[in-house]
Amino acid sequence: MNKIYNPKRADWKDVLKRPTQTVADIERLVNGIFEEVRSNGDGTLKKYTEQFDKVVLENMLVSEAEIEAAKSLVSNDLKEAIKLAKSNIEVFHNAQKTDRVEVETAAGVTCWQEKRPIQKVGLYIPGGTAPLFSTILMLAVPATIAGCKEIVLCSPPDKEGKLNPAILYAANLCGVTKIVKVGGIQAIAGMTFGTETIPQVYKIFGPGNQYVTVAKQIATKYGVAIDMPAGPSELLVVADDSANAAFVASDLLSQAEHGVDSQVILVSTSKSMIDAVEKEVAQQLEELPRKEIAKQAIANSKLIYVENDQEALDLINEYGPEHYIVCVENEDFYIENTYNAGSVFIGNYTPESAGDYASGTNHTLPTNGYAKQYSGVNLDSFLKSMTFQKINEQGIQNIGKAIELMAEAEGLQAHKNAVTLRLNSLK
Amino acid sequence: MNKIYNPKRADWKDVLKRPTQTVADIERLVNGIFEEVRSNGDGTLKKYTEQFDKVVLENMLVSEAEIEAAKSLVSNDLKEAIKLAKSNIEVFHNAQKTDRVEVETAAGVTCWQEKRPIQKVGLYIPGGTAPLFSTILMLAVPATIAGCKEIVLCSPPDKEGKLNPAILYAANLCGVTKIVKVGGIQAIAGMTFGTETIPQVYKIFGPGNQYVTVAKQIATKYGVAIDMPAGPSELLVVADDSANAAFVASDLLSQAEHGVDSQVILVSTSKSMIDAVEKEVAQQLEELPRKEIAKQAIANSKLIYVENDQEALDLINEYGPEHYIVCVENEDFYIENTYNAGSVFIGNYTPESAGDYASGTNHTLPTNGYAKQYSGVNLDSFLKSMTFQKINEQGIQNIGKAIELMAEAEGLQAHKNAVTLRLNSLK
Numbered sequence: 001m002n003k004i005y006n007p008k009r010a011d012w013k014d015v016l017k018r019p020t021q022t023v024a025d026i027e028r029l030v031n032g033i034f035e036e037v038r039s040n041g042d043g044t045l046k047k048y049t050e051q052f053d054k055v056v057l058e059n060m061l062v063s064e065a066e067i068e069a070a071k072s073l074v075s076n077d078l079k080e081a082i083k084l085a086k087s088n089i090e091v092f093h094n095a096q097k098t099d100r101v102e103v104e105t106a107a108g109v110t111c112w113q114e115k116r117p118i119q120k121v122g123l124y125i126p127g128g129t130a131p132l133f134s135t136i137l138m139l140a141v142p143a144t145i146a147g148c149k150e151i152v153l154c155s156p157p158d159k160e161g162k163l164n165p166a167i168l169y170a171a172n173l174c175g176v177t178k179i180v181k182v183g184g185i186q187a188i189a190g191m192t193f194g195t196e197t198i199p200q201v202y203k204i205f206g207p208g209n210q211y212v213t214v215a216k217q218i219a220t221k222y223g224v225a226i227d228m229p230a231g232p233s234e235l236l237v238v239a240d241d242s243a244n245a246a247f248v249a250s251d252l253l254s255q256a257e258h259g260v261d262s263q264v265i266l267v268s269t270s271k272s273m274i275d276a277v278e279k280e281v282a283q284q285l286e287e288l289p290r291k292e293i294a295k296q297a298i299a300n301s302k303l304i305y306v307e308n309d310q311e312a313l314d315l316i317n318e319y320g321p322e323h324y325i326v327c328v329e330n331e332d333f334y335i336e337n338t339y340n341a342g343s344v345f346i347g348n349y350t351p352e353s354a355g356d357y358a359s360g361t362n363h364t365l366p367t368n369g370y371a372k373q374y375s376g377v378n379l380d381s382f383l384k385s386m387t388f389q390k391i392n393e394q395g396i397q398n399i400g401k402a403i404e405l406m407a408e409a410e411g412l413q414a415h416k417n418a419v420t421l422r423l424n425s426l427k
Numbered sequence: 428m429n430k431i432y433n434p435k436r437a438d439w440k441d442v443l444k445r446p447t448q449t450v451a452d453i454e455r456l457v458n459g460i461f462e463e464v465r466s467n468g469d470g471t472l473k474k475y476t477e478q479f480d481k482v483v484l485e486n487m488l489v490s491e492a493e494i495e496a497a498k499s500l501v502s503n504d505l506k507e508a509i510k511l512a513k514s515n516i517e518v519f520h521n522a523q524k525t526d527r528v529e530v531e532t533a534a535g536v537t538c539w540q541e542k543r544p545i546q547k548v549g550l551y552i553p554g555g556t557a558p559l560f561s562t563i564l565m566l567a568v569p570a571t572i573a574g575c576k577e578i579v580l581c582s583p584p585d586k587e588g589k590l591n592p593a594i595l596y597a598a599n600l601c602g603v604t605k606i607v608k609v610g611g612i613q614a615i616a617g618m619t620f621g622t623e624t625i626p627q628v629y630k631i632f633g634p635g636n637q638y639v640t641v642a643k644q645i646a647t648k649y650g651v652a653i654d655m656p657a658g659p660s661e662l663l664v665v666a667d668d669s670a671n672a673a674f675v676a677s678d679l680l681s682q683a684e685h686g687v688d689s690q691v692i693l694v695s696t697s698k699s700m701i702d703a704v705e706k707e708v709a710q711q712l713e714e715l716p717r718k719e720i721a722k723q724a725i726a727n728s729k730l731i732y733v734e735n736d737q738e739a740l741d742l743i744n745e746y747g748p749e750h751y752i753v754c755v756e757n758e759d760f761y762i763e764n765t766y767n768a769g770s771v772f773i774g775n776y777t778p779e780s781a782g783d784y785a786s787g788t789n790h791t792l793p794t795n796g797y798a799k800q801y802s803g804v805n806l807d808s809f810l811k812s813m814t815f816q817k818i819n820e821q822g823i824q825n826i827g828k829a830i831e832l833m834a835e836a837e838g839l840q841a842h843k844n845a846v847t848l849r850l851n852s853l854k
Contacts, residue, residue, distance in 0.1 A: 078832050084533075109781075229647070343815070356830075360530070402785045414717065
């Protein structure tokens with residue numbers, strides 16, 4: 001691990017630098033597959049499923065029978081855990097509902113704002129060794145609460161042409177309306193254009209490797225919205241002597257096991273805490289099945305000593321961490337003054353993995369410094385706000401003159417005229 | 428105008444087609460200027476200001492003296508109009524504030540969501556013949572209410588190196604912290620990377636020509652967020668025999684005068700209303716100073732007759748209009764069941780220009796069908812929501828087991844371990 005003492009502000013940019021990816025080659029591949037899917041639909045999806053996932057599928061749509069079968073393959077313990085997590089996520093996202101905002105801005109001028117669901121959304125769930133059923137909870141639960149009509153889930157099949165039972169179980173439990181066995185670039189293209197099997201959606205959510213990430217970016221060129229730009233997952237812990245070094249080390253490692261490009265940073269005003277955490281990390285690391293991955297991420301990680309809380313805070317706001325654990329005596333100072341972070345975990349008994357799975361908060365969060373301007377996924381991610389206004393005869397007489405003056409000053413005579421005609425009719 | 432009777436659903440896509448633009452050439456130009464601004468900062472900004480705006484500027488930053496001078500150049504009537512509009516916009520956007528959402532999802536597990544301001548935002552205001560000071564109100568007022576720390580405004584200077592006094596007056600009135608005389612691609616690049624004069628911002632708002640639009644898209648590649656993707660402005664009116672044909676025509680024309688590529692659509696269940704509006708449009712058009720622009724937009728416009736309200740509604744939801752005027756007897760049916768629209772104007776005395784200027788709603792709205800998945804600009808556009816959680820000893824014991832099971836099922840042992848360590852410490 002890299003220990004850095006009192007970095008100068010001028011060096012913060014370098015100290016906090018994230019790994020960058022080159023995407024030019026991937027873009028070419030993505031553009032090609034997008035064009036093919038647009039012209040050939042399902043045929044192209046199947047072709048690339050054979051090429052990338054090594055399986056020939058007759059039917060990509062998951063059937064009722066497959067869902068039923070999956071239910072019996074998931075252990076009761078895991079089912080109960082998933083239900084508990086779902087219930088907490090529901091409680092927290094239900095609480096995010098907002099009422100219609102209505103005001104009479106001037107007498108006779110009533111304006112209101114209402115949120116309405118995005119009608120069709122697509123969820124992408126990666127395949128691979130770890131079946132990320134927890135991400136289904138994080139996306140499908142708020143989509144269902146928001147009232148999205150069509151909730152399509154795409155996930156790549158294994159070599160037997162199957163999806164992991166936990167994925168099917170969670171998707172069915174959380175209100176997904178259609179599950180399609182297709183992954184990668186071709187899945188994103190399918191949801192962008194629609195095919196015989198996949199409905200075209202208005203917004204695509206979910207994580208993925210760099211191919212999926214670039215595909216989601218390209219999808220926005222075709223009028224589809226995405227949850228947020230993606231980057232490698234990251235965790236910043238701020239800890240002083242009130243923290244537990246073993247707990248902090250376990251949190252850093254739980255981030256590090258995600259991937260070799262995961263970002264792990266400890267900021268501390270205590271040199272002894274930094275040393276203690278370093279030691280704990282080395283010990284705990286040896287026990288992990290994903291040790292090889294975690295080791296590489298840890299090698300790139302940073303332990304940063306700063307002189308005082310203000311310096312630490314400024315550094316943290318400059319970084320804008322996705323996950324942010326606060327284990328310090330003076331926790332209110334950090335909570336109140338951190339402007340740039342995705343999700344904040346406070347105190348010694350709040351591991352990041354609580355928010356990853358079951359506390360109720362969402363785990364789809366802005367990485368790569370995007371916490372400076374993006375929210376994590378929340379109920380509003382599945383809604384859009386529309387405004388309404390109704391003006392009566394009195395109302396147009398109250399604000400009509402101002403509109404006429406402003407429209408004229410902007411050189412827009414027809415805008416003025418739309419008001420003048422109405423005012424004249426009331427004379 | 429193109430009259431279309433009872434279009435078949437299969438043809439809706441064609442009937443509702445918007446004009447498309449090719450941007451490949453522009454992208455090349457934008458990428459070049461971005462690279463130059465990134466390396467050379469202010470020097471490049473000045474070079475392109477000389478090239479595109481035909482003026483050599485010593486200092487791009489607007490001074491206090493310039494702002495003071497502008498105040499005396501704006502008529503008192505216009506100042507009063509701007510203040511009235513500002514007050515209504517403030518009332519409506521203030522009402523959009525939300526409280527922190529806090530729930531104890533399980534005993535000992537407290538989760539909350541809080542919105543915090545995006546610290547640095549950039550506003551782009553186009554130059555040209557019409558000084559769009561109204562857009563400053565629409566962007567700077569909510570930015571100020573949200574609590575954004577730095578609100579930078581860029582707008583291209585005229586050949587004397589000046590900005591329109593109404594722009595300076597409105598910017599100063601609404602809390603803009605820095606006004607810079609620079610426009611076009613170079614302004615967007617400046618806000619993306621920061622230069623000696625322009626601070627780097629986290630999110631860029633505001634309209635612009637296609638160069639600015641592409642520049643904003645490219646800016647997102649460098650980690651800057653934008654308000655929304657842009658397209659030509661558009662209006663859809665649904666009207667039956669309860670509407671006033673002259674009013675409807677004036678609204679269609681106020682949209683049509685924006686540009687030759689503006690979109691204007693009338694949907695009606697009344698053939699006589701369609702004919703009456705067509706006649707009124709022809710008459711009113713002759714009186715307009717921007718007649719040549721409006722004429723071309725009107726030539727591409729559509730008057731669509733449909734048999735019944737349900738058919739009209741489905742067509743409207745398929746189109747997803749930016750501006751949407753509802754002048755029908757059965758207005759509740761349309762208001763309740765329209766899912767895809769930016770801003771809705773209801774009744775005979777609610778012209779679109781009311782919302783463009785002074786009623787209080789925002790006029791920065793999703794065009795090009797983006798109302799299906801994007802909100803118009805609102806208070807939340809300047810905030811991001813962060814989540815927080817604090818779990819105590821009891822809380823981790825309540826949800827710890829579920830986290831362990833789920834982490835293990837996803838193959839993430841270190842995630843499990845972060846919980847196990849804590850649970851063991853409490854044994």
